[in-house]
Amino acid sequence: xxxxxxxxxxxxxxxFREVEPHWYKEWTEKGLFVATFxxxxxxxxxxxPPPNVTGVLHIGHALNNTLQDILxxxxxxxxxxxxWVPGTDHAGIATQIVVERRLDAEGQSRHDFGREKFIEKVxxxxxSSGGKIIxxxxxxxxxxDWSRERFTMDKGLSRAVREVFVxxxxxxxxxxxNYIINWCxxxxxxxxxxxxxxxxxxxxxxxMRYPLAEKSKEITxxxxxxxxxxxxxxxxxxxxxxxxxxxYKDFVGKDLMxxxxxxxxxxxxxxxxxxxxxxxxxxVTPAHDLxxxxxxxxxxxxSINIFDENAILTEAAGQYAGxxxxxxxxxxxxxxxxxxxxxxxxxxxxxxxxxxxxxxxVEPRLxxxxxxxxxxLAGPALKAVKDKQTILVPASWERTYDEWMTTIRDWxxxxxxxxxxxxPAWTCAACxxxxxxxxxxxxxxxCGNTDLDQESDVLDTWFSSAIWPFSTLGWPDKTPELEIFxxxxxxxxxxxxxxxxVARMMMMGLHxxxxxxxxxxxxxxxxxxxxGKKMSKSKGNVIDPLTIIEKYGTDAVRFTLAAFAAQxxxxxxxxxxxxxxxxxxxxxxxxxxxxxxxxxTGEEAMAxxxxxxxxxDPSERWILSRLNQxxxxxxxxxDEFDFDVAAKELYQFFWHExxxxxxxxxxxxxxxxEPDRQDAARWVTLTVLDHTLRLFHPxxxxxxxxxxxxxxxxxxxxxxxxxxxxxxAWSDARAEGIIKQVMxxxxxxRNARSELGIHPGAKITVIALPHSEKAYHFLxxxxxxxxxxxxxxxxxxxxxGELRPEDTAAVILEDLEVFIPLEGxxxxxxxxxxxxxxxxxxxKELAKTEAKLKNExxxxxxxxxxxxxxxxxxxxFQIKLKKICSHKETLEGILRS
RNA sequence: GGGCGGGUAGCUCAGUGGGAGAGCAUCGGCCUUACAAGCCGGGGGUCACAGGUUCAAAUCCUGUUCCGCCUACCA
Numbered sequence: 001x002x003x004x005x006x007x008x009x010x011x012x013x014x015x016f017r018e019v020e021p022h023w024y025k026e027w028t029e030k031g032l033f034v035a036t037f038x039x040x041x042x043x044x045x046x047x048x049p050p051p052n053v054t055g056v057l058h059i060g061h062a063l064n065n066t067l068q069d070i071l072x073x074x075x076x077x078x079x080x081x082x083x084w085v086p087g088t089d090h091a092g093i094a095t096q097i098v099v100e101r102r103l104d105a106e107g108q109s110r111h112d113f114g115r116e117k118f119i120e121k122v123x124x125x126x127x128s129s130g131g132k133i134i135x136x137x138x139x140x141x142x143x144x145d146w147s148r149e150r151f152t153m154d155k156g157l158s159r160a161v162r163e164v165f166v167x168x169x170x171x172x173x174x175x176x177x178n179y180i181i182n183w184c185x186x187x188x189x190x191x192x193x194x195x196x197x198x199x200x201x202x203x204x205x206x207x208m209r210y211p212l213a214e215k216s217k218e219i220t221x222x223x224x225x226x227x228x229x230x231x232x233x234x235x236x237x238x239x240x241x242x243x244x245x246x247x248y249k250d251f252v253g254k255d256l257m258x259x260x261x262x263x264x265x266x267x268x269x270x271x272x273x274x275x276x277x278x279x280x281x282x283x284v285t286p287a288h289d290l291x292x293x294x295x296x297x298x299x300x301x302x303s304i305n306i307f308d309e310n311a312i313l314t315e316a317a318g319q320y321a322g323x324x325x326x327x328x329x330x331x332x333x334x335x336x337x338x339x340x341x342x343x344x345x346x347x348x349x350x351x352x353x354x355x356x357x358x359x360x361x362v363e364p365r366l367x368x369x370x371x372x373x374x375x376x377l378a379g380p381a382l383k384a385v386k387d388k389q390t391i392l393v394p395a396s397w398e399r400t401y402d403e404w405m406t407t408i409r410d411w412x413x414x415x416x417x418x419x420x421x422x423x424p425a426w427t428c429a430a431c432x433x434x435x436x437x438x439x440x441x442x443x444x445x446x447c448g449n450t451d452l453d454q455e456s457d458v459l460d461t462w463f464s465s466a467i468w469p470f471s472t473l474g475w476p477d478k479t480p481e482l483e484i485f486x487x488x489x490x491x492x493x494x495x496x497x498x499x500x501x502v503a504r505m506m507m508m509g510l511h512x513x514x515x516x517x518x519x520x521x522x523x524x525x526x527x528x529x530x531x532g533k534k535m536s537k538s539k540g541n542v543i544d545p546l547t548i549i550e551k552y553g554t555d556a557v558r559f560t561l562a563a564f565a566a567q568x569x570x571x572x573x574x575x576x577x578x579x580x581x582x583x584x585x586x587x588x589x590x591x592x593x594x595x596x597x598x599x600x601t602g603e604e605a606m607a608x609x610x611x612x613x614x615x616x617d618p619s620e621r622w623i624l625s626r627l628n629q630x631x632x633x634x635x636x637x638x639d640e641f642d643f644d645v646a647a648k649e650l651y652q653f654f655w656h657e658x659x660x661x662x663x664x665x666x667x668x669x670x671x672x673x674e675p676d677r678q679d680a681a682r683w684v685t686l687t688v689l690d691h692t693l694r695l696f697h698p699x700x701x702x703x704x705x706x707x708x709x710x711x712x713x714x715x716x717x718x719x720x721x722x723x724x725x726x727x728x729a730w731s732d733a734r735a736e737g738i739i740k741q742v743m744x745x746x747x748x749x750r751n752a753r754s755e756l757g758i759h760p761g762a763k764i765t766v767i768a769l770p771h772s773e774k775a776y777h778f779l780x781x782x783x784x785x786x787x788x789x790x791x792x793x794x795x796x797x798x799x800x801g802e803l804r805p806e807d808t809a810a811v812i813l814e815d816l817e818v819f820i821p822l823e824g825x826x827x828x829x830x831x832x833x834x835x836x837x838x839x840x841x842x843x844k845e846l847a848k849t850e851a852k853l854k855n856e857x858x859x860x861x862x863x864x865x866x867x868x869x870x871x872x873x874x875x876x877f878q879i880k881l882k883k884i885c886s887h888k889e890t891l892e893g894i895l896r897s
Numbered sequence: 898g899g900g901c902g903g904g905u906a907g908c909u910c911a912g913u914g915g916g917a918g919a920g921c922a923u924c925g926g927c928c929u930u931a932c933a934a935g936c937c938g939g940g941g942g943u944c945a946c947a948g949g950u951u952c953a954a955a956u957c958c959u960g961u962u963c964c965g966c967c968u969a970c971c972a
Contacts, residue, residue, distance in 0.1 A: 013934070198969080205972085227972060277971045291970040351969085364970090400901070400967075496967085526966085563920085566911070570902085570965075574909060580921060583934040594931030648911080648919075663931080747938090754938040760927045791929080845916075857952035866915055866953090873916075
């Protein structure tokens with residue numbers, strides 16, 4: 001009898017809004033996310049890729065953190081000491097921009113406050129509106145150990161940053177120097193190479209004439225150079241040509257007169273010049289082009305800086321001082337034209353560098369910056385991946401990693417902004433000595449002067465991120481956390497920060513901890529919109545995870561993301577897909593509701609699992625056998641980071657095997673009058689539900705936790721219950737074979753019914769004709785199952801040869817036939833057509849198979865089992881064909897009569 | 898310029914040497930007492946194109962083409 005209490009306890013439709021908020025609170029309050037330190041158990045640890053404090057959760061975060069949470073929940077259930085460290089990144093430039101914009105809205109700028117006051121403002125902002133994203137991660141269900149939440153600028157981490165900086169400096173791996181760096185005139189700071197994005201732009205190539213300083217009779221009077229940035233000519237200090245270029249041989253060593261500025265500049269020979277490009281002569285602007293800077297170093301040329309920090313022309317640009325770089329460009333062109341020195345201009349596409357934060361066109365600029373010498377760090381990091389100490393998943397990234405690590409240039413780590421870790425270097429005002437120290441020095445160690453200026457630059461945000469895996473665990477102290485949880489087990493991140501972050505963590509981890517920071521790096525795809533475009537606010541194609549969570553529920557969103565997370569491919573996310581999985585969550589809910597409805601009131605025990613042998617019904621042995629396989633498959637998939645495979649396996653099993661077949665098969669037993677059969681069915685329905693809920697939990701934490709507490713018996717939380725192990729004793733190939741055949745028979749009868757137009761509710765009589773003893777036993781024993789599922793009232797089972805029923809439609813299977821009486825309402829001609837169509841199809845396949853078997857090469861070279869398989873096919877086809885023919889004859893007979 | 902990934906059903910994608918698959922969409926039939934957010938059934942594909950290897954190719958190789966991404970100091 002259905003239990004009314006349960007019926008009331010579980011509403012007919014799942015309402016995630018009711019269920020989700022409750023459980024997260026309870027998990028947190030009970031401290032279930034807090035790391036365990038049991039020395040007996042293996043460990044599993046991860047550090048979160050720290051989102052920006054300014055950030056709001058976007059769909060990429062949702063994917064990233066869902067995958068992390070799936071893993072950590074799986075491992076936690078599986079008995080590991082687990083630690084998932086959460087935190088946020090101070091995101092130097094990004095955060096400073098946010099706060100500056102707010103000030104700007106009030107008509108103020110950071111300079112109105114000064115450095116200290118401004119930084120205070122940022123901290124205030126962080127306290128009031130930063131870290132929103134942490135709350136959003138909680139809504140997503142992330143089971144981070146929140147008691148260990150860190151921030152890249154908190155006290156401990158700042159100390160670690162300083163320690164790392166000082167050590168590297170003392171080892172000579174950090175240096176200061178004058179180099180061409182990428183300068184963002186809007187952010188007014190240097191950028192690292194990878195912080196510059198390249199955008200294909202329609203530009204122009206201008207050809208300008210530089211006359212010879214001393215006119216000579218033998219040679220032409222000028223050299224033409226081509227450039228995409230004519231304004232930089234104001235800072236030219238030479239023109240370079242290829243040493244072998246016959247056109248310019250006579251010019252080398254002579255001086256040209258730089259137009260507009262009237263400065264004498266030499267013509268130099270340098271091998272980097274491509275004679276084929278442009279005119280084969282290149283203007284050299286050492287202060288504003290890396291290539292030119294290198295030439296200048298080789299040729300001993302001077303550098304003239306013509307831009308200030310806002311990309312406004314300086315005094316060095318003479319009459320052009322005070323102009324913006326683009327105004328200057330127009331002016332220079334106009335003036336050259338006037339003097340007849342602009343030979344021509346042509347359209348030219350080029351890739352311009354833009355700031356990855358604010359998209360302003362960057363200006364290469366010569367300036368004094370701090371650098372990390374990367375080569376000595378990159379070597380070990382390269383080797384660690386080659387030696388599989390850290391395994392990249394998917395492995396295809398190894399090549400990219402490799403290439404980047406071998407061509408990497410020194411890392412510019414100083415930024416001319418205020419928000420960040422200030423570089424711990426001081427300069428003595430008296431003697432100029434540079435002091436790098438952990439603590440602020442009181443006096444110059446060289447001359448004793450106390451007038452010291454601290455370096456005003458701060459460190460690149462990625463500098464502190466690079467040490468995140470160990471700084472968050474307490475380094476430089478020797479903590480139990482470091483002892484137990486380093487190296488971390490896996491890092492899950494998006495591939496677009498492989499270089500920004502992962503590679504640098506590898507270098508720093510190896511250098512300071514002497515070990516890799518993580519054993520596995522799983523690089524997941526980027527989520528794109530349905531057209532494959534990157535999601536961005538300006539394009540208006542973003543899917544906001546918070547909105548869809550609101551709409552479909554967290555579990556549905558999480559499951560969707562997991563099901564999409566196939567390795568090595570971008571994810572094109574369409575919202576409709578989430579709706580499908582929302583239905584699935586409801587399906588689970590209702591299956592559970594059904595199981596509970598059929599349990600005895602209250603006391604139904606999960607006591608001792610009976611041996612599968614003791615079940616009389618193959619359907620029960622089958623579903624347990626399948627559960628055993630599925631459990632193994634899910635574990636394997638998760639161990640290999642195949643989240644999509646795990647999700648799909650579970651989906652298929654739960655819906656299309658457990659719900660569609662097993663629960664339907666169990667209905668007669670559950671509602672029947674045989675107590676033993678009823679108990680067995682109850683036990684199996686409940687056991688499979690119990691196991692699958694636990695298998696589902698990492699993907700769908702909320703609905704599983706809720707249902708778990710409705711199951712009978714004393715239950716702790718599902719999130720700390722054991723993750724199911726395969727039960728090999730349940731494996732039962734015979735039962736699987738039987739049920740497979742039941743499915744075949746039932747499907748064919750259903751198919752025939754549908755095509756014959758027999759009303760689904762109509763209970764019909766069918767005649768089943770076995771062609772073997774085995775088939776007879778099968779039909780005899782599975783009569784009830786077939787009747788239940790195919791809507792059959794009476795199943796007549798004659799012995800072979802006893803009967804050849806007339807006036808019937810036939811379902812022809814391998815060693816049995818099922819006849820459905822036509823009873824006048826079926827078009828025999830249509831039935832004949834159907835049979836003819838099937839006959840044709842079979843005939844084709846038969847011919848194909850026969851041809852194969854006539855091919856001696858095939859017989860000789862193909863493996864035995866493949867050949868045998870083909871032979872079996874022939875048999876099968878021939879029997880079926882024969883039966884189809886005979887049935888056609890019968891029908892034709894009826895037509896004639 | 899270099900590198901990587903992809904082109905399979907209307908859409909989104911699995912499948913990586915032996916009889917073309919899933920979800921969604923679509924069409925037809927069902928309110929069968931867990932679920933209409935459901936159930937049952939059907940239709941739909943020269944696996945981008947062209948060569949090659951093989952007894953056998955969606956799968957391996959070569960070329961072509963289209964799409965996407967990353968990378969780059971031809972001014």
